[in-house]
Amino acid sequence: MKIAPGCALFLSGCAGTQSVLNADGPSALALQNLIFLFFAVCGIVFVLVMGVMTWALVRERHAPAGQPPIERSMGRIVSGAVVATFVVITFLTAASFYATPSLDRGKADPPTILVRGQQWWWQFTYLDPDPAKTFQTANELHIPVGTDVRLRLEASDVIHSFWVPNLAGKQDLVPGRENGLTLHASKAGVYRGQCAEFCGLQHSHMALLVVAEKPEDYARWLNAQSGPAAVPAESEAAAGKLVFMRKPCAACHTIRGTEAAGTTGPDLTHVGSRSMIGAGLMENTRGSIAAWIADPQTLKPGNNMPLVPVTSEELRQLSAYMSGLK
Incomplete structure (x- = not known):
């Protein structure tokens, strides 16, 4: 897949989408559904609270002068609100836990790429059982469409966070510790990612691209990248x-x-x-x-x-x- 010429990542409308609301992978879709669920539940709660508050203000305004407050009724309302709050929080927590396993999905032996966060760039090592076919590249990650790709996440200096919103959630890269993340692109495209953990002076300039391409195109790219540098002709x-x-x-x-x-x-x-x-x-x-x-x-x-x-x-x-x- 060729990336649109003349497009810089920091210009809107160019190659490299970045949005949690435009999911193109199973993990990102699970997170997107979770966001919509939270939005819907919180929206309903907001409407109910505003409705009850409006009713209380209107009722108080039209109540006869000198009428004592109905403490028993108010107590039931407050008790009901506490119970409803507990139920809503429990439901949202359970939904979050249910969505978590999808963030680390994957087959037993998917293609594996070692991702190492540097200050301030990304190093990608494409691992292969044959050491001669293992190679490195930087800041541009290519993956095949429709395949789980396992990422081994490491950091060389400080804590970084790998985040490609369209394909998966965030995962930290911690010095001295290896974390993992599975990427799966449902369709071909170019997706923008970035470091999501403040890592120093140039944190905002630590972006990456994930290029998801058809398996045959990915195989050609792998073959070309694993070879030596071109001999200059000019x-x-x-x-x-x-x-x-x-x-x-x-x-x-x-x-x-x-x-x-x-x-x-x-x-x-x-x-x-x-x-x-x-x-x-x-x-x-x-x-x-x-x-x-x-x-x-x-x-x-x-x-x-x-x-x-x-x-x-x-x-x-x-x-x-x-x-x-x-």
């Missing part, structure tokens, strides 16, 4: 590869098929195929890549990428190389 991109290897870039990033094997930053083997950079900060274009390389701290203050001095010519070469890694 001279400018080839020169950019040499710059990348000479600079500190190769010490922090991995590009499979080259000598770059850093693990501090995102895997850049196929970075040109992603729709965004900076975890939703900017659309992935050559210009955006150049701007990020030139001054990452101005664009996303506090992120862990240092400023790497490059000349204007080297910047053009690096951006050509990065944008060609598809």
